[in-house]
Amino acid sequence: MQAEADPGPGPDCGPVDWRRGPGAGSYARPERERRFLVIADPPSRVGERQVEDCYLTGTTLRLRHVRVGGESVYKLTQKVRINADDPAAVSLTNTYLSAEEHALLSGLPGRLVVKTRSVCQVGNHAFVVDEFHGHLDGLRLAEVEVRDLG
Numbered sequence: 001m002q003a004e005a006d007p008g009p010g011p012d013c014g015p016v017d018w019r020r021g022p023g024a025g026s027y028a029r030p031e032r033e034r035r036f037l038v039i040a041d042p043p044s045r046v047g048e049r050q051v052e053d054c055y056l057t058g059t060t061l062r063l064r065h066v067r068v069g070g071e072s073v074y075k076l077t078q079k080v081r082i083n084a085d086d087p088a089a090v091s092l093t094n095t096y097l098s099a100e101e102h103a104l105l106s107g108l109p110g111r112l113v114v115k116t117r118s119v120c121q122v123g124n125h126a127f128v129v130d131e132f133h134g135h136l137d138g139l140r141l142a143e144v145e146v147r148d149l150g
Helices: 099-105
Strands: 029-037 045-056 061-068 071-081 089-097 110-122 125-132 140-145
Touching (some): 061 099, 089 099
Antiparallel strands (some): 029 089, 029 140, 045 061, 045 110, 061 071, 071 089, 125 140
16 A cells, blocks of 8 residues: 655645655665674774663664764664565664654663774774674674665
Protein backbone atom coordinates (compact mmCIF):
# COMPACT_ATOMS: atom_id res chain seq x y z
CA MET A 1 0.00 0.00 0.00
CA GLN A 2 1.41 3.37 -0.97
CA ALA A 3 1.33 6.07 1.71
CA GLU A 4 -0.61 9.18 0.86
CA ALA A 5 1.31 12.42 0.65
CA ASP A 6 0.50 15.24 3.03
CA PRO A 7 0.52 18.57 1.16
CA GLY A 8 2.51 20.09 4.02
CA PRO A 9 1.95 23.34 5.86
CA GLY A 10 2.53 25.69 2.95
CA PRO A 11 3.10 26.02 -0.80
CA ASP A 12 6.92 25.89 -0.50
CA CYS A 13 7.05 22.66 1.51
CA GLY A 14 6.09 20.05 -1.09
CA PRO A 15 4.46 16.72 -0.27
CA VAL A 16 5.44 14.96 2.97
CA ASP A 17 4.77 11.30 3.68
CA TRP A 18 3.70 11.69 7.31
CA ARG A 19 3.29 7.92 7.74
CA ARG A 20 6.86 6.98 6.92
CA GLY A 21 8.44 4.33 9.13
CA PRO A 22 11.71 4.09 11.05
CA GLY A 23 14.80 4.77 8.95
CA ALA A 24 12.89 6.77 6.32
CA GLY A 25 12.62 10.49 5.72
CA SER A 26 14.90 13.41 5.05
CA TYR A 27 16.88 13.06 8.29
CA ALA A 28 17.81 9.41 7.72
CA ARG A 29 20.95 8.66 5.72
CA PRO A 30 22.11 5.36 4.28
CA GLU A 31 25.28 3.84 5.70
CA ARG A 32 27.17 0.72 4.67
CA GLU A 33 29.95 -0.54 6.90
CA ARG A 34 32.26 -3.52 6.91
CA ARG A 35 33.64 -4.74 10.24
CA PHE A 36 36.77 -6.76 10.92
CA LEU A 37 38.15 -8.48 13.99
CA VAL A 38 41.51 -6.95 14.93
CA ILE A 39 43.93 -9.63 16.13
CA ALA A 40 47.21 -7.66 16.13
CA ASP A 41 48.10 -4.18 17.27
CA PRO A 42 46.83 -1.80 14.59
CA PRO A 43 49.19 0.78 13.07
CA SER A 44 49.38 4.24 14.61
CA ARG A 45 46.00 5.71 15.49
CA VAL A 46 44.71 9.26 15.99
CA GLY A 47 41.60 10.96 17.34
CA GLU A 48 41.10 8.85 20.45
CA ARG A 49 37.74 9.27 22.17
CA GLN A 50 35.75 7.46 24.84
CA VAL A 51 32.35 6.12 23.78
CA GLU A 52 29.53 4.84 25.98
CA ASP A 53 26.65 3.27 24.06
CA CYS A 54 23.42 2.14 25.68
CA TYR A 55 21.36 -0.05 23.35
CA LEU A 56 17.82 0.54 24.55
CA THR A 57 16.00 -2.71 25.26
CA GLY A 58 13.45 -3.81 22.67
CA THR A 59 14.22 -0.97 20.23
CA THR A 60 16.50 0.00 17.34
CA LEU A 61 17.70 2.98 19.41
CA ARG A 62 21.16 3.69 20.81
CA LEU A 63 21.93 6.36 23.38
CA ARG A 64 25.54 7.57 22.95
CA HIS A 65 27.92 9.65 25.07
CA VAL A 66 31.24 10.57 23.40
CA ARG A 67 34.07 12.19 25.37
CA VAL A 68 37.11 13.87 23.88
CA GLY A 69 39.28 15.56 26.47
CA GLY A 70 36.92 17.56 28.67
CA GLU A 71 34.14 17.85 26.08
CA SER A 72 31.07 15.63 25.67
CA VAL A 73 28.62 15.00 22.84
CA TYR A 74 25.30 13.21 23.40
CA LYS A 75 23.23 11.50 20.69
CA LEU A 76 20.16 9.37 20.27
CA THR A 77 20.61 7.20 17.19
CA GLN A 78 18.31 4.86 15.32
CA LYS A 79 19.79 2.25 12.97
CA VAL A 80 17.38 0.30 10.80
CA ARG A 81 18.40 -2.33 8.25
CA ILE A 82 17.63 -1.23 4.70
CA ASN A 83 17.36 -4.89 3.68
CA ALA A 84 16.57 -7.47 6.37
CA ASP A 85 19.11 -9.88 4.82
CA ASP A 86 22.03 -7.40 4.77
CA PRO A 87 23.27 -6.32 8.22
CA ALA A 88 25.95 -4.07 6.67
CA ALA A 89 23.50 -1.63 5.06
CA VAL A 90 21.49 0.51 7.45
CA SER A 91 19.54 3.72 7.51
CA LEU A 92 20.90 5.97 10.24
CA THR A 93 19.14 8.85 12.00
CA ASN A 94 20.95 10.94 14.65
CA THR A 95 19.44 13.39 17.11
CA TYR A 96 21.85 15.46 19.19
CA LEU A 97 20.89 15.83 22.84
CA SER A 98 21.71 18.09 25.76
CA ALA A 99 23.37 16.59 28.84
CA GLU A 100 20.03 16.87 30.64
CA GLU A 101 18.15 15.04 27.88
CA HIS A 102 20.80 12.31 27.84
CA ALA A 103 20.56 11.93 31.63
CA LEU A 104 16.78 11.58 31.43
CA LEU A 105 16.90 8.95 28.67
CA SER A 106 19.75 7.03 30.36
CA GLY A 107 17.21 5.88 32.95
CA LEU A 108 15.63 3.62 30.33
CA PRO A 109 16.61 -0.08 30.37
CA GLY A 110 19.38 -1.05 28.00
CA ARG A 111 22.68 -2.82 27.45
CA LEU A 112 25.81 -0.70 28.07
CA VAL A 113 28.86 -1.01 25.81
CA VAL A 114 32.01 1.00 26.64
CA LYS A 115 34.87 1.43 24.19
CA THR A 116 37.80 3.59 23.15
CA ARG A 117 37.53 4.66 19.52
CA SER A 118 40.34 5.92 17.28
CA VAL A 119 41.09 6.23 13.57
CA CYS A 120 43.75 4.27 11.71
CA GLN A 121 44.77 5.18 8.16
CA VAL A 122 45.68 2.19 5.96
CA GLY A 123 46.47 3.20 2.39
CA ASN A 124 43.49 5.14 1.05
CA HIS A 125 41.15 3.81 3.73
CA ALA A 126 40.38 5.29 7.15
CA PHE A 127 39.38 2.56 9.60
CA VAL A 128 37.68 3.26 12.89
CA VAL A 129 39.18 0.99 15.57
CA ASP A 130 37.13 0.21 18.69
CA GLU A 131 38.78 -1.29 21.77
CA PHE A 132 36.08 -2.56 24.10
CA HIS A 133 36.06 -2.47 27.90
CA GLY A 134 33.96 -4.05 30.64
CA HIS A 135 32.20 -7.31 29.71
CA LEU A 136 33.74 -7.14 26.20
CA ASP A 137 37.26 -6.32 27.44
CA GLY A 138 39.93 -7.38 24.95
CA LEU A 139 37.68 -7.28 21.88
CA ARG A 140 38.96 -5.03 19.10
CA LEU A 141 37.00 -4.32 15.94
CA ALA A 142 37.84 -2.18 12.92
CA GLU A 143 35.19 -0.81 10.61
CA VAL A 144 35.28 1.06 7.35
CA GLU A 145 32.40 2.82 5.67
CA VAL A 146 31.71 1.79 2.09
CA ARG A 147 30.64 4.93 0.21
CA ASP A 148 28.95 3.29 -2.77
CA LEU A 149 25.57 1.83 -1.85
CA GLY A 150 24.73 0.97 -5.46
